[in-house]
Amino acid sequence: MDEILDRWSSQARKGYFEMLLLARLKAGRAYGYQIVAALKQAPGFENLAEGTVYPVLTRMKKDGLVTAEWVADDTGPPRKYYTVTELGDRTLDAMHGIWRRMDEVLLAQPAKEAS
Amino acid sequence: MRMTLELTTREARRLWADFLRRLDWANRDLAGPERAEARAEAIAHIAEDMAVLELPDEADRLREALTRFGIPAAPPPAWRKPLAIVLHYLAIMVMGASGLVILILLHMTLMEALNPAAVGLYIYPGDNVLTLSYEAQDGARELLGGWFIPTFLMISALGSAALYGLWHVALSPTGPVSRWMRP
Numbered sequence: 001m002d003e004i005l006d007r008w009s010s011q012a013r014k015g016y017f018e019m020l021l022l023a024r025l026k027a028g029r030a031y032g033y034q035i036v037a038a039l040k041q042a043p044g045f046e047n048l049a050e051g052t053v054y055p056v057l058t059r060m061k062k063d064g065l066v067t068a069e070w071v072a073d074d075t076g077p078p079r080k081y082y083t084v085t086e087l088g089d090r091t092l093d094a095m096h097g098i099w100r101r102m103d104e105v106l107l108a109q110p111a112k113e114a115s
Numbered sequence: 116m117r118m119t120l121e122l123t124t125r126e127a128r129r130l131w132a133d134f135l136r137r138l139d140w141a142n143r144d145l146a147g148p149e150r151a152e153a154r155a156e157a158i159a160h161i162a163e164d165m166a167v168l169e170l171p172d173e174a175d176r177l178r179e180a181l182t183r184f185g186i187p188a189a190p191p192p193a194w195r196k197p198l199a200i201v202l203h204y205l206a207i208m209v210m211g212a213s214g215l216v217i218l219i220l221l222h223m224t225l226m227e228a229l230n231p232a233a234v235g236l237y238i239y240p241g242d243n244v245l246t247l248s249y250e251a252q253d254g255a256r257e258l259l260g261g262w263f264i265p266t267f268l269m270i271s272a273l274g275s276a277a278l279y280g281l282w283h284v285a286l287s288p289t290g291p292v293s294r295w296m297r298p
Contacts, residue, residue, distance in 0.1 A: 032156055033163040049185030050164075054156050058149070070155075077118050077162045080155075 013044050017056055018065075019099070020045075022084055022092040025066060031079035032057070057082060065091055118158045126174040133189075134181050140190035160184060191295050199295035206285030206292070210278055217274045223247060224267040235263055 024030060024038040035057070036050045060066045065088035070078045084092070122128045138157055142150045164180035165173075226249060227234040237246050237255040251257065259266055285292045 032160050036160070050160065050183050051157065051185040051187075054153060054160075058153070076166060077120075077159045078155075079159055079163075 009044050016042070016044075018060060019092065019095045021053070021056065021060065022065065022088050022095070025082055025084040026089060026092055029081045029083040031071075031081050033079075035082065060088070064088075118155045120158050120162055122173060122177070124173050127177045130174060130177050130181065134186060137187040137189055141187035157184065195295040199292045202285050202292050203296060206281055210281060210286070213274060213278055217271050217278070220267050220271050220274070223249070224264050224271070227263050227267075231263075235259065 020039055020042055021035060024035055030038070032054060036048070036053050039045050039053065040048055057066065057068070061068055061082075064085055066082045066084055068080050068082050070080050072078050120131060122131055135154065138154060139150065142153050145153065161177070161180045161184060164183060165176045168176045168179055170176045170179060223234055233248075233250045235248065235251060235257045236259050237248050237251050237257050238244070239246060239252065240254040240256075245258070246255075248255070284290050287293060
């Protein structure tokens with residue numbers, strides 16, 4: 001069963017990825033390292049290879065879901081801050097809608113069987 | 116944007132140079148500015164991570180930060196590219212010549228069905244060499260007989276499979292030889 005769960009979990013993580021990134025950025029603009037730190041709090045993402053976040057952020061930027069700008073920092077190298085766009089905000093809301101409907105369907109199954 | 120990571124020990128600099136080489140190879144399909152951007156983001160990330168890691172040795176901090184970031188696969192050694200080019204063009208020639216032979220064998224198989232008395236595999240008198248003929252001369256002893264068609268269909272199928280394998284390895288855009296040929 002572990003192997004089946006691992007496979008399912010791996011597929012599910014790919015689906016959550018952009019949603020989690022958008023959710024983090026909706027809370028406020030953030031740079032890559034902060035985004036990764038937030039992502040690692042989510043179940044299944046604890047051992048995330050941190051570098052995998054950047055190609056996804058780049059794709060999201062190309063899709064117009066986020067914007068990015070380099071900001072100089074006195075204490076270290078410059079940081080690239082990502083901000084969610086209006087399109088990204090609406091996309092996250094739509095993703096939440098799908099998520100809620102999926103949750104409702106899953107919760108309704110045992111109730112249907114019981115009746 | 117040009118960014119660097121200031122490192123003081125030789126081991127850390129070696130690790131860092133190796134990582135950048137791997138990163139650039141992993142991003143080789145990106146346009147120049149995008150590759151530079153990816154490199155700058157990686158540098159910023161590793162610098163942030165090294166700053167919070169509580170390991171006394173710089174090289175250990177870097178190693179840990181790189182492991183957490185994910186170390187891309189190493190680029191192939193430089194000698195592979197010329198070898199790959201030779202293999203690539205050699206494979207084209209082999210496939211061309213072998214493909215022609217397979218076509219001839221298939222044509223003979225077809226002709227054997229239409230004219231079984233003439234086409235076949237023969238041994239001529241006073242000669243121990245097997246000879247494929249479209250029109251056998253007097254005194255020739257035919258081998259295979261009715262087995263000619265299935266045998267040559269089998270040989271053609273095996274030859275085609277071998278050519279497909281060669282194409283997959285040496286000519287397919289996703290095959291190892293094509294990957295070695297990329298800059």
